[in-house]
Amino acid sequence: xxxxxxxxxxxxxxxxxxxxxxxxxxxxxxxxxxxxxxxxxxxxxxxxxxxxxxxxxxxxxxxxxxxxxxxxxxxxxxxxxxxxxxxxxxxxxxxxxxxxxxxxxxxxxxxxxxxxxxxxxxxxxxxxxxxxxxxxxxxxxxxxxxxxxxxxxxxxxxxxxxxxxxxxxxxxxxxxxxxxxxxxxxxxxxxxxxxxxxxxxxxxxxxxxxxxxxxxxxxxxxxxxxxxxxxxxxxxxxxxxxxxxxxxxxxxxxxxxxxxxxxxxxxxxxxxxxxxxxxxxxxxxxxxxxxxxxxxxxxxxxxxxxxxxxxxxxxxxxxxxxxxxxxxxxxxxxxxxxxxxxxxxxxxxxxxxxxxxxxx
Amino acid sequence: xxxxxxxxxxxxxxxxxxxxxxxxxxxxxxxxxxxxxxxxxxxxxxxxxxxxxxxxxxxxxxxxxxxxxxxxxxxxxxxxxxxxxxxxxxxxxxxxxxxxxxxxxxxxxxxxxxxxxxxxxxxxxxxxxxxxxxxxxxxxxxxxxxxxxxxxxxxxxxxxxxxxxxxxxxxxxxxxxxxxxxxxxxxxxxxxxxxxxxxxxxxxxxxxxxxxxxxxxxxxxxxxxxxxxxxxxxxxxxxxxxxxxxxxxxxxxxxxxxxxxxxxxxxxxxxxxxxxxxxxxxxxxxxxxxxxxxxxxxxxxxxxxxxxxxxxxxxxxxxxxxxxxxxxxxxxxxxxxxxxxxxxxxxxxxxxxxxxxxxxxxxxxxxxxxxxxxxxxxxxxxxxxxxxxxxxxxxxxxxxxxxxxxxxxxxxxxxxxxxxxxxx
Ligand SMILES: Nc1ncnc2c1ncn2[C@@H]1O[C@H](COP(=O)(O)OP(=O)(O)O)[C@@H](O)[C@H]1O
Ligand SMILES: [Mg+2]
Numbered sequence: 071x072x073x074x075x076x077x078x079x080x081x082x083x084x085x086x087x088x089x090x091x092x093x094x095x096x097x098x099x100x101x102x103x104x105x106x107x108x109x110x111x112x113x114x115x116x117x118x119x120x121x122x123x124x125x126x127x128x129x130x131x132x133x134x135x136x137x138x139x140x141x142x143x144x145x146x147x148x149x150x151x152x153x154x155x156x157x158x159x160x161x162x163x164x165x166x167x168x169x170x171x172x173x174x175x176x177x178x179x180x181x182x183x184x185x186x187x188x189x190x191x192x193x194x195x196x197x198x199x200x201x202x203x204x205x206x207x208x209x210x211x212x213x214x215x216x217x218x219x220x221x222x223x224x225x226x227x228x229x230x231x232x233x234x235x236x237x238x239x240x241x242x243x244x245x246x247x248x249x250x251x252x253x254x255x256x257x258x259x260x261x262x263x264x265x266x267x268x269x270x271x272x273x274x275x276x277x278x279x280x281x282x283x284x285x286x287x288x289x290x291x292x293x294x295x296x297x298x299x300x301x302x303x304x305x306x307x308x309x310x311x312x313x314x315x316x317x318x319x320x321x322x323x324x325x326x327x328x329x330x331x332x333x334x335x336x337x338x339x340x341x342x343x344x345x346x347x348x349x350x351x352x353x354x355x356x357x358x359x360x361x362x363x364x365x366x367x368x369x370x371x372x373x374x375x376x377x378x379x380x381x382x383x384x385x386x387x388x389x390x391x392x393x394x395x396x397x398x399x400x401x402x403x404x405x406x407x408x409x410x411x412x413x414x415x416x417x418x419x420x421x422x423x424x425x426x427x428x429x430x
Numbered sequence: 431x432x433x434x435x436x437x438x439x440x441x442x443x444x445x446x447x448x449x450x451x452x453x454x455x456x457x458x459x460x461x462x463x464x465x466x467x468x469x470x471x472x473x474x475x476x477x478x479x480x481x482x483x484x485x486x487x488x489x490x491x492x493x494x495x496x497x498x499x500x501x502x503x504x505x506x507x508x509x510x511x512x513x514x515x516x517x518x519x520x521x522x523x524x525x526x527x528x529x530x531x532x533x534x535x536x537x538x539x540x541x542x543x544x545x546x547x548x549x550x551x552x553x554x555x556x557x558x559x560x561x562x563x564x565x566x567x568x569x570x571x572x573x574x575x576x577x578x579x580x581x582x583x584x585x586x587x588x589x590x591x592x593x594x595x596x597x598x599x600x601x602x603x604x605x606x607x608x609x610x611x612x613x614x615x616x617x618x619x620x621x622x623x624x625x626x627x628x629x630x631x632x633x634x635x636x637x638x639x640x641x642x643x644x645x646x647x648x649x650x651x652x653x654x655x656x657x658x659x660x661x662x663x664x665x666x667x668x669x670x671x672x673x674x675x676x677x678x679x680x681x682x683x684x685x686x687x688x689x690x691x692x693x694x695x696x697x698x699x700x701x702x703x704x705x706x707x708x709x710x711x712x713x714x715x716x717x718x719x720x721x722x723x724x725x726x727x728x729x730x731x732x733x734x735x736x737x738x739x740x741x742x743x744x745x746x747x748x749x750x751x752x753x754x755x756x757x758x759x760x761x762x763x764x765x766x767x768x769x770x771x772x773x774x775x776x777x778x779x780x781x782x783x784x785x786x787x788x789x790x791x792x793x794x795x796x797x798x799x800x801x802x803x804x805x806x807x808x809x810x811x812x813x814x815x816x817x818x819x820x821x822x823x824x825x826x827x828x829x830x831x832x833x834x835x836x837x838x839x840x841x842x843x844x845x846x847x848x849x850x851x852x853x854x
Binding site: 151 | 751
C-alpha cells in the first residue's frame, strides 16, 4: 500500500519493554503518509500511549527504528523533533495565561515579539478563543482548555501532531463537536495527525486510517469502512461496532466459502477470511443489521425472541439461536413492531458473504 | 457548523429571589452562616486552648515590653512629683522630701531592693545608693537636699534624678528603644546608645543573616532531594522519605551534640581534613563554637522542614507538563526552569517561611554550638529572662522580633502571596 519512500512516519519493527520482562509493544510496523489522519484505537493498556511517547521522544524504543521524514529519530531529543502534542489532561501550564501558553513554543524558537503576537492571535482565532487570551487555564472550562491545548500544539506549525485521547474528559455533545473541529483543522492545515483513542466511534468518524491495537500489536490497519465491513480477526470484529458471533469447527473449504459446524451441530456457510484448514476452530461474525427476518438467504435458522428494546429509529431484538448463543438483530422501526412478541418463534436468515469466518 | 455557547458569561446582576420571596443573597448568607457556626464549633476547643495557653501568656509577656509600673507603685510620691519635672532643671526641695518619704516606706515594706534594681538598670552603680540611704532614711531631717547630700553626694547629681524619672514611666518605650540600641532620656527624647553599648542591632542583623543563610542553604540542599524523591518510583521514594525524616525521630539535643563530636577541633571532620591534607595538624579549622557551627547544625536540623513541603508539591505535578514543554521545543533546562520550577513555588514558599521562622527563633543549637559570635536573639532573650532578670527588656526584644517577622510576612505576601503557599 505505502512504501518507505512516501511515508512521513515509519515504525520499523519497534518493540518496547518497560520492565525487561514483558513487551508492551510487540513488533510494530506502521507507515504513516504525509497529511494523513491516522488513529490508534485499542482498549486501555494496549500500548497506544507508549507508541505516541516513543514517537514524541519521551520513551525510547527497546528495539527497532522510528523514522520521521526518512530520518531515524531515535537519537534526536524531544525538543528538536518539532512534533506538536496534545495531552489527555491538556498539560496547559497553570502559571501562565492562555496567551503565554501559546507564545511559549514561539519564544523558545526565538521568534520576534511581533510575529509571536500575530501567530498567537491567529491560533486563537482558529479555535475561536481570542477573548480568553488573558485568562489562566484554571479559569477555563474543560472544552475551552481543550481548544487552547489544540491551538498550542499547532501554533508553531508542526508537520506532525500527536493527540493522546484529547477528548476523553469531555461530555458527549462537546466531544462530537470537537471531533468535527479537529477534523476540520486537519483538512485546513494539511498537518499529519496521529490520534489515540479507545472510543471506536471517534476513530471511525475522524480517521483516514485506523490501526486497531490489542496486546501491543496492530490487529488490523485499515480504513474505517474496511474495519467495519471486513474485519480480519475476531478481536477487531468484536471491538468495532456490534457483532454477533458463533464458534465452531471448519467442516469443508470450497474456494472462498467455508462450511462451519457449530457446537450445536448447525451447519453454516461463511466467507473464508481468516480461518484455518478443515478441522480447526473458527469464529463466525455477523453484523446485526445483516440478519434478515425471513428465509430468503442461504443460512436459515429458527429463533426465539428473548427481549425487545425500543430505540426510536430501530428496535433492538435479542433472539435465541440455540442453547448457547444469542444474537442481536436490528429491526428498522416500521409496522412490524406490533407483530413481534417475546417468546415468539421467528425465522431468520443471512447471506454467506455477510458471515465472516475468522480466527478462533 | 453547530455554534457552541462557550463565550457567553452570565453577568446579570438583578436581585434574584427564592421561591418564598427572600432575596437570594440573604438566603445564601443564612445558609452560609449555619456552616460557619458549625465550623466555629469544631475549632472552638482548640481555639480556647490556644487562647488561654498560648496567645494570652505571650500577650501578657510582650505587654511587659512597654508596661512597667514597678517604680511608680513602690515610689508613689517621687513618681508623682517627677511627672512634672522637666528632667533638666535643678531638683527642688519638694522632690527631695518626696523621695525621703518613699525611701522610708520602701525600707519598711522591704521593697527597696526592687526599686534599687530598677533604677540601677537606667544608671549602673546606683543600687547601693538606694539600699544604703534607705537604711538611714527614717533619721533624715529637713532640709532633705542637704541631709541627703551628706549621706551620698550622688543624690544631688542630676543623672540620678534623670534615671529615676525614666524608671517612673509606667508606659514606656524605653525597653523597646533599648532593644534597638536607643536610649530614652529623662526629658522624653530618644538618642542612640553610646558606640560601645550598641549590641542589639548587631544581634538582630546576625540573627536575620543566620536565618537567611540557613533558609537558602536548606533550599539549595533540599530542592534536589525533593526532586529526586518526586521522580523516583514510590517504593524508593518512601525509603528516601524515611531517611529525610530520620532526624525528626532523634532528639534535638543528641543531634546537636553529635555535631559537636563531628566538628570540634579534634573532631571527625578536622581529622579527615588533616588526613587529606586540607589542614595542618596544628592549625585546624574552627568549625564549632562560632557562626559556622551554628549554620551547619541548623541547616541540618531544619532541612526536613524544607524538603517536605517542596516534595509534597512536586509529587502533584504531572510529568506531562515538562513533556509538553519539551514537545513545544523547550530544552531540558528551559522546561525545568520555566515550567517546572514555577509550579513548585508554593512548596518553596512554604518551606522557606517554615525554615526561616523556625530559624529566627532558634535557641538550643546556637546556645550549644554558637560560642561567642554564633549567639542569636533568642539566646539574649533567654539571658535576660533567666540571668539578668530584666523581663521587660526580654519582652521588648521579643516584641521587636515579632514585628520583624510580621513585616517579613507582609513582604512575602506582597511578592509571592500567602495564599500561594502549600504546606502539604
Ligand atoms: N512508565 C511505565 N512504566 C512501566 N509500565 C508502563 C509505563 N507506562 C505504561 N506502562 C504499561 O504499559 C502498558 C501499556 O500502557 P499504555 O501505552 O499507556 O497503554 P494505552 O495508552 O493503550 O492505555 C500498560 O500495561 C502499562 O501498565
Ligand atoms: Mg493511554
